[in-house]
Amino acid sequence: MYKNLAATLVVACFFLPAVQAQTSSPTPVKATEPIKAGFVYVSPITDAGWTRQHDEGRKAVERALGDQVKTTFVADVAEGADAERVIRDLAQQGHQIIFTPSFGYMEPTLRVAKDFPNVKFESVTGFKTAPNVSASNARYYEGRYLAGVAAGRMTQTNVAGYVAGFPIPEVLQGINAFTLGMRSVNPKATVKVVWLNAWFDPPKEREAAMALFNQDVDVIAFHTGSTAVMAAAQERGKMAVAYHSDMRRVAPDAQIIAVTHQWGDYYTSRVRAALSGTWTSGNVWGGIKDGMIRVGEFGPKVPKAVQDEVLAKQRLVGTGKLLPFAGPITDNEGKAVLPAGQSLSDAQILNMNYLVQGVQGRVSR
Template identity: 45%
Template sequence: MIDRRTLVGGGLAAPFLLGGLKGARAQDGGPLKIAFMYVGPIGDLGWSYQHDQGRLAVEREFGDKVQTSYVESVPEGADAERVLRQMAQAGNKLIFATSFGFMQAVINVAKQFPDTIFEHATGFQTAKNVGIYNARFYEGRYVSGHLAGRMSQKKTIGYIGSFPIPENIMGINAFTLGAQRVIPDVTTKVVWVNSWYDPGKEAEAANALMDQGCDFIVQHTDSPAPVQAAEKRGVWCIGQASDMGRFGPERCLTSVVDDWASYYIKTAQRVMDGSWQSEDYWGGLAEESVVLTPWNKAVPADVQAELDQLVSEIKNKTTHPFQGEVKNQAGEVVVPEGTVISDADLLKMMYFVQGVDSTLPG
């Protein structure tokens, strides 16, 4: 049975859903209470939707050993800190904050609740009771870049970004490097919409890029609007976060899917058995934290074989998207030949590689 409530305050009203109770007990004799904070609506069919699928997987795995809840569409700012504080005050002992922009709010609130465990997605600040987790989205972007290189005729790719943060930038760069495997002189044009979820802006950005001659559309935003726009105009595209093929059955060639379920289950288990420790977790294609959906039938068989081989090479670590030599737009070597970029450098990536036709906001 699900008890539907509303959490209101500070100008924000958001649904607070409490999952059903089903098995073993936490320290107070009840279930482990776990809360999730989402930057977008769970109906975005992208980023927040996939995180919520992970929450539901935790419920299925543990039954009445856990009690889960979530707050959706939380702005990245003062509201995030308020919601986190309310979650902790409500007795949640494990809280997942699922957007980069929640980072400072997590650090601030974690200091006030040292007995509560906080997990922050895609950030880089940790504490004794704060762990961070990330997915190597860039691995999927690199493969989809290779796919774009094979399918693009105009050598001009359109990329819709949400915010100019390292998570987005490494995706744009990895995609461009993947495309350069096939088209050395490819151009990636970037439009920032300054929102994770805004179907109207995302569709406008997609159409603007296609008007500029882009014959392939990629996104790091959360609605299916870019895929729908590309489908309507007969342009190849890649889906984001969840399988968006249903919105572009003819033109969406694959989707780079985030699968958080295994990490959420593992983390909940560690909290319940007392083995949780703050860590910096990365999962990618090998861990199936990042998954590429089956290739569209429009992708030629020989190209599908190339893509499958590339996925295998990334999984077994014989290929890395940021294996040197890599140069930035100014021609400076940022990853020397024979080396692979470190995770620490990925997390602070604030430059574009050669081939990206855009500038970062000053």
């Protein structure tokens, strides 16, 4: 998750699409002792959500590498000084590779990395790299577009809600892609946004969802870290799009689709590279094609025809034949952003700072 808008807008264009920038590769060395991999989490490990998906990635590493790896995690670590202390402790304890999946961990990771040049660091959702710091993120917006298609087919009021954390490019990409997906099948659809300025605050998430349900919203999406929005939808008899994880255990009737993040393969490949001595710094931005984002886990209310449509479009996104940010695109103040026949570049997507036509709300600063 990101947290620094200004910095992101300036340098986000340095992301490379799902290809690692290679530096000089060391001679592979086979490890004789288990590699120690550390993970730092920004919130508690709940039943579902951002942190849950990263911990599932950690468990996937253990399953894949067995006694070749020992993993450690520290959860509910605040961004800033606390994060630097925890990351430094893991490095001092002999962890050879450390994953820090939160944007606010990027600078602390870089500071610690300078003092531990032989430790490999994985800054997940960060964008700055160093010889021993690699960056990675996922194209969440691809899943958001597909979820919007499902929401556009399912809504009866033509009004969706969106509970959003911070107004940074990653979140704006999601809101805009969701809206474009809805309106691709339902041109009357609109999306109302509530900004929380928090990633993980279940009471505030619930309150925002309830407020949106009182404004004709019958389907809701969110970019926060808990399951509170899903629980609120279940309670009110509304529909909801799960994010990060499948959340049908929390909202068995409300969930219409889930946009899930799949970190296991990436984490395993990076630990395996560190183990073999072939790890290099790079910058990865992967999506559906790379198996890092997936939609599915449809709820019981969703007709098979809608499920088939969404899954067919997921395959098209994976092959590059369907681009969520294809023109024409107009912002919600009436300004033309992109003409027909063109699509946004990665740099334009990563520096997104507007809301598209159909979104009711402003980019809160």
